[in-house]
Amino acid sequence: EPEVTQTPSHQVTQMGQEVILRCVPISNHLYFYWYRQILGQKVEFLVSFYNNEISEKSEIFDDQFSVERPDGSNFTLKIRSTKLEDSAMYFCASNRVGADTQYFGPGTRLTVL
Amino acid sequence: DQQVKQNSPSLSVQEGRISILNCDYTNSMFDYFLWYKKYPAEGPTFLISISSIKDKNEDGRFTVFLNKSAKHLSLHIVPSQPGDSAVYFCAASLNSGGSNYKLTFGKGTLLTVNP
Numbered sequence: 557e558p559e560v561t562q563t564p565s566h567q568v569t570q571m572g573q574e575v576i577l578r579c580v581p582i583s584n585h586l587y588f589y590w591y592r593q594i595l596g597q598k599v600e601f602l603v604s605f606y607n608n609e610i611s612e613k614s615e616i617f618d619d620q621f622s623v624e625r626p627d628g629s630n631f632t633l634k635i636r637s638t639k640l641e642d643s644a645m646y647f648c649a650s651n652r653v654g655a656d657t658q659y660f661g662p663g664t665r666l667t668v669l
Numbered sequence: 670d671q672q673v674k675q676n677s678p679s680l681s682v683q684e685g686r687i688s689i690l691n692c693d694y695t696n697s698m699f700d701y702f703l704w705y706k707k708y709p710a711e712g713p714t715f716l717i718s719i720s721s722i723k724d725k726n727e728d729g730r731f732t733v734f735l736n737k738s739a740k741h742l743s744l745h746i747v748p749s750q751p752g753d754s755a756v757y758f759c760a761a762s763l764n765s766g767g768s769n770y771k772l773t774f775g776k777g778t779l780l781t782v783n784p
Contacts (some may be wrong), residue, residue: 559711585770599713599758599774627740637762646710649772656701656720656770660712 558582560661562648569638577633577664579648584613588631589649589658592616596608605631626646638668672696673761675775683783689744692759695740699761701770704733704744704777707756707777716745716757749782756780 557582560578569575604611605623610618622634624637635642645665649658674693682688690704700721705713717724719733719742726733732745746753756777762770 561704564710569733589771591772598776599772600772601759601773604769605771651770657703657715657718658707658772659715660772662710662712 558584560648560650562646562661562664564664564667565662566667567610568669571582571640571668572637575635575638575666577648577666578633579631579633579661580629580633581648582659583629585650585652585659586609587653587658588625589622589652590633591646591649593647593663594644596639599648600646602633613622614615635666638666640668642666643668672699673759673773673775675757675759675778677778678776679781681781682749684751685748686772688744688749688753688780688782690744690757690759691748692744692775693740694742694743694761696761696763697737697740698763698775699773700764701762702735702742702769703734703760704731705758705760705764706753707758731754747752747754749780751782751784752779754782774776 563578586636588605593599603613603617620636624632645663647663648661703718707713717728717731717759735742758777759775760772
């Protein structure tokens with residue numbers, strides 16, 4: 557069964573450093589998302605992406621964040637200058653056209669020191 | 670932002686009995702609801718969903734009920750099995766255009782099924 561994959565599973569970085577989190581959505585899906593979950597809190601929407609552009613973003617998704625689909629399979633989330641409060645699990649999700657169900661990847665645990 | 674609420678942080682049931690997980694929402698514009706199950710160190714796994722035009726959807730041991738007037742939905746698992754032990758998230762979406770559905774999640778309920 558196809559699934560969303562994410563790399564790395566755990567990323568440790570120093571405050572102020574740039575990180576890139578990678579996702580490979582399910583191959584016939586065209587809508588992509590990033591969510592995050594800070595420890596002990598809700599899963600929160602960050603951004604949605606379709607047709608090579610951002611469809612919607614939350615107030616969390618400020619100028620420090622960017623997303624890109626650099627090729628036909630990868631979908632990336634970049635944080636330019638990480639802060640301590642960016643430490644969280646980051647989940648990628650995708651869905652196909654005409655479908656309401658989003659499928660999630662296993663997540664990347666980002667730890668900012 | 671408390672648009673989707675799961676007021677019970679945890680629930681414990683005996684194997685073979687029914688588990689009922691509850692979820693309330695405040696935004697009447699939500700038109701699609703989903704339940705996800707999550708194990709530690711894994712991503713949310715889709716379980717079952719329901720459109721706002723229905724009041725019940727069933728898939729094997731899992732049934733979701735929607736009461737729009739009360740803005741309430743529930744997930745019933747029967748019979749419960751120890752492997753069902755996980756955190757269950759309720760999520761809601763609002764059709765923001767095309768197939769682009771931003772999900773709003775509840776805080777989750779930790780279900781423990783005791784053998």
